[in-house]
Amino acid sequence: MSSELESKASFEATVCGFLCRQFTRPKPIPATTKLTNQVAIVTGSNVGLGLEACRQLLKLGLSRLIMAVRSQTRGEVAAQDLRKAFPAAIISVWTVDFESYESICAFADRCKTLPRLDIAILNAGIMKSPFTIVPSTKHETMCQVNYLSTVLLGLLLLPILKQKGRTGGNSRPPVLTFVGSDRAYEVTVEKKGPVIQQLDRPEHFTQFEWYGKTKLLLILFVSTLAELVDPDDVLVNMANPGMTKGTDFFRGIPSIFMPIIRFGQFLLARPVAVAASIYVDAVTARGNESHGSFLSDWTIKPYPSLCYTQEGYHIRERLWEETLAELNFAGVSKIIRKVPGDRQR
Numbered sequence: 053m054s055s056e057l058e059s060k061a062s063f064e065a066t067v068c069g070f071l072c073r074q075f076t077r078p079k080p081i082p083a084t085t086k087l088t089n090q091v092a093i094v095t096g097s098n099v100g101l102g103l104e105a106c107r108q109l110l111k112l113g114l115s116r117l118i119m120a121v122r123s124q125t126r127g128e129v130a131a132q133d134l135r136k137a138f139p140a141a142i143i144s145v146w147t148v149d150f151e152s153y154e155s156i157c158a159f160a161d162r163c164k165t166l167p168r169l170d171i172a173i174l175n176a177g178i179m180k181s182p183f184t185i186v187p188s189t190k191h192e193t194m195c196q197v198n199y200l201s202t203v204l205l206g207l208l209l210l211p212i213l214k215q216k217g218r219t220g221g222n223s224r225p226p227v228l229t230f231v232g233s234d235r236a237y238e239v240t241v242e243k244k245g246p247v248i249q250q251l252d253r254p255e256h257f258t259q260f261e262w263y264g265k266t267k268l269l270l271i272l273f274v275s276t277l278a279e280l281v282d283p284d285d286v287l288v289n290m291a292n293p294g295m296t297k298g299t300d301f302f303r304g305i306p307s308i309f310m311p312i313i314r315f316g317q318f319l320l321a322r323p324v325a326v327a328a329s330i331y332v333d334a335v336t337a338r339g340n341e342s343h344g345s346f347l348s349d350w351t352i353k354p355y356p357s358l359c360y361t362q363e364g365y366h367i368r369e370r371l372w373e374e375t376l377a378e379l380n381f382a383g384v385s386k387i388i389r390k391v392p393g394d395r396q397r
C-alpha cells in the first residue's frame with residue numbers, strides 16, 4: 053500500500069523517478085479478465101484517456117457504459133465510433149459539468165436509476181491558464197474541476213456503487229478510481245492556514261503548479277476517504293496515467309509553449325492506449341492492496357513525501373474538514389457514515 057512506501061517517496065519526485073516511471077514496461081491485463089454484464093461510468097470520456105479507457109473496458113466485454121461528458125454533442129460523436137466497434141454493448145452519453153455542483157448532483161441522481169454499477173473512473177480533468185474563478189462556487193477552475201467536483205461525485209457515487217456493485221454475482225467489489233497525476237510529487241501546499249483557499253488566490257499562479265496542487269489535494273483527500281470506506285463495499289484507489297501523448301490535455305497551453313511540449317512528448321510520453329491501460333489495471337486487476345493507494349505504471353507507488361510528515365498529516369485533516377464543510381450541502385458526511393471502514397469501526 054502507498055501508506056507503507058514512505059522510504060521511496062523522495063525518489064519519485066526526482067528526474068530519475070519520472071524517467072523510471074515513463075519507461076516502465078506496460079503490464080498486460082490478465083487474459084482471464086472479463087467484464088461481462090458489468091456497468092461502468094467514465095467521466096471526461098469524449099476524448100483522450102477517458103475515451104481510450106472506454107474502448108478498453110468494452111474490449112473486455114463491458115455490457116453497459118455511461119460516458120459522462122460535458123457536451124452531449126461531443127459525447128455522441130465519440131459514442132458513435134464505440135457503438136460501431138462494440139454493437140453488443142449499451143453505450144449512453146450523459147452530461148455532467150464539473151464546474152457546477154448542481155450538475156454533479158443531478159448526474160449522481162441519474163446514476164441511481166442504473167440497474168447495477170461496477171466501475172467508476174473519475175477521469176475528467178483540466179490544466180488551464182489564465183487564473184479563473186468559477187462564478188457559482190467562487191473557486192479557482194482547476195481546483196473546482198480536478199478536486200472539489202471530482203471528490204463530490206466520488207462521494208455521491210459511493211453508496212450507489214455499494215448498493216449496485218455486487219448485483220449479478222460479481223466476485224470483486226465495485227471500484228471507484230480517481231485519476232491523479234504524478235505532478236503531485238513535485239508540488240506542495242502552504243503548511244499553515246486553510247488549504248483550499250490557497251488555490252483560490254491568484255498570487256503566484258502558474259497553471260502547472262496549480263494543476264499539481266489540485267492533484268496533491270486529491271491524494272490527501274482520497275487517502276483519508278479510503279480509511280473510512282470498507283474495501284469489500286467499494287474499492288477506492290487512484291490511478292496516474294503518466295505523461296501521455298495523443299490527448300487534448302494541453303489545449304489550454306499558450307501556443308508559444310507547444311513546440312517544447314510536443315518535443316518532450318515525442319521523447320518521453322506514452323501513447324494514450326498504453327496510459328489508459330493503467331486505469332483498466334486499477335479497476336480490474338487491483339485488489340484490496342490498492343485501497344487508498346496511488347497507482348502508477350501498473351503498480352502501487354508512494355504518496356508524495358508531504359503525506360508522510362506530521363505537517364502533511366495536519367494538512368490532510370484540515371483539508372478533510374474543509375472539503376466536507378464545502379460539500380455538505382449534498383449530505384456527504386451522512387454518506388461517509390454509511391460505508392464504514394477501519395477508522396470508523
Ligand SMILES: NC(=O)c1ccc[n+]([C@@H]2O[C@H](COP(=O)([O-])OP(=O)(O)OC[C@H]3O[C@@H](n4cnc5c(N)ncnc54)[C@H](OP(=O)(O)O)[C@@H]3O)[C@@H](O)[C@H]2O)c1
Pocket residue numbers: 095096097098099100101102121122123126148149150151175176177178197231232233234292293294295296297299300301302
Ligand atoms: N495527459 C497527460 O499527460 C496526463 C498526465 C497525468 C494525468 N492526466 C490526467 O488524466 C485525465 C485525462 O486527461 P487527458 O490527457 O485525457 O485530457 P483531455 O484529452 O483534455 O480530456 C479531459 C476530459 O475532461 C473533460 N473535462 C474537462 N473539464 C470538464 C468539466 N468542467 N466538466 C466535465 N468534463 C470536463 C474534457 O471534456 P471536454 O472535451 O468537453 O473539454 C475531456 O473529456 C485528467 O484528469 C488529467 O489530469 C493526464
